[in-house]
Amino acid sequence: MKKWGLAIAGILTYMVGIGIYFSNRLMYMKKKEDDFIKDREVLAKRFIQEDFDTLPKSEIWVPSPSGYSLKCMFIEPHPTNKWIIIAHGVTENKTNSIKYMNIFLKRGFNAVIYDHRRHGDSGGKTSSYGHYEKSDLKAVIDELKKRKGSDLFFGIHGESMGAVTLLLYAGMLEDGADFYIADCPFSNFEKQIQHQIGMEIPFPTWSIFPLGRMFIKLRDGYWTNEVSPIDFISTIEKPVLFIHSEPDTFIPASMTLELYEAKKGPKQLYLAKNGAHAQSYNANPKEYEERIDQFLEQLVLK
Template identity: 60%
Template sequence: MKRFFRYIFSCVLLLTSIGLYCTNRLMYMKKKEDQFIFNREKEAGRFNPTSFEALNKQDISIPSPFGYLLKTIIVEPYETNRYIIISHGVTENKTNSIKYMNLFLKRGFNVVIYDHRRHGESGGKTTSFGHYEKYDLKAVVDWVYENKGRNITLGIHGESMGAATMILYAGMLEDRADFYIADCPFSDFSEEVSYLIRSEMKLPAKMILPIADIFLRMREHYSIREVSPITVIDKITKPMLFIHSEKDDFILPEMTQKLFEKKKGSKKLFFAVNGVHAQSYNENKEAYEKAIDDFLQEYMPVKEI
């Protein structure tokens, strides 16, 4: 009998260790240091601190519905009603969004960049890969409309987790923006986690994922299976441009292909030839900008100021 109880205890201990390890990897995914991102973007020529400081901009702290502040910068060099929000990827911060900010500034947009929860200067203790982040994005969208007027033309550009967050926001909460640009999103988080468990941890995903999901439900009150852009993409009616690198081996390009195929209504798809994950713009600048221009020319609504 003692041997039986020792066996049961060992099994419980093993399952608990697996559950805690996996959920810690998700909830507290190692972020890049802010200074590292700053130096990387500056050295690559994608961020000029002097030019950035000279812009007409304002620092804003937007309250999250979860009790922390979202550190946000609104850049407004133009008297225009064209705005775009940039939603960065996991482990990054709003400095990584500056290259996209510059892209849209050149096209006459005012731009809003912000830090996701637990990233950069924003509050929040855990990362949820879009589950809670979608409500924060809604708070940013609400702020823009409330402060810049209901008659603005608003776009949202998301990269990686930021793109998944954008799709979850538009598909689950409100399809309120006028257009969306999804750069390398995952289509389903459970599929993405399973892929990473197999490819990086070399463990059987079918065994590990249910354990991680149980512990995530207990610790963070949501399921991995709830973070699924593919299940809500067909609810988005506004135009969407999908972007992915053909060589991405972190979030596979087939995920974007699936999202594109299920999206109803106006849509475009651009697969970048060069670069791995979240490098489509960095490695294919001219082709990326052409894809943006073609999409905006065809689908961006024109509203009078």
């Protein structure tokens, strides 16, 4: 009996250890340092401090429905009701959104950039890859409408987790924007997790994943299968531009193709020939902007 007890204790210890390790990797994915992001963008000349400093802007704290505050910046150089909201990816912050913001400022839009929960200056303890972030995005949109009026014409651009966030917002909460640009989203969180397990860990996914998803539910309050843009993409009626780099190995481009095919109504697809994950713009800036112009002219501003 003692041997059986030790064996059971060993199995339980293994299960708890796997569950905590798995859930920690997702909930607390190591973020890039704020200074690293800023220095990287400055070195690449995607962020010019002097130009940014001259823009008329307001720093605004938006309360999240999950009980913390979101650090936002409303950048308003134009007397217009046209706005773009930029949602960054996991491990990044709003500084990474400036390069996308600049695309739209040049085209006469005002912009909102903000830090997701647990990133930059915002509150929140965990990353949920769109689950809680979609409600935060709605809170930012509601604040923008409250301050600038309900007759706004606005779009949302998102990169990686930010792209998933906007698709979940539009598909699950409200199709409230006039257009969406989803750059390198995953189509299904569980498939993405299993893809990463297969690349990083020399164990079969069936031996790890069920425990991991249960610990996410216990510790962060949601099931990973709830974060699934592919299940809601068909409800989005507004135009969507899907973007992905073909060489992306972190989130395969096939996931964006799956979303594109499932989307009904107006849509366009841009598969960049160059660039790793979330690098479509960095590796192909001219073509990236041309495809946004094409999308806006043909499906949004026509």
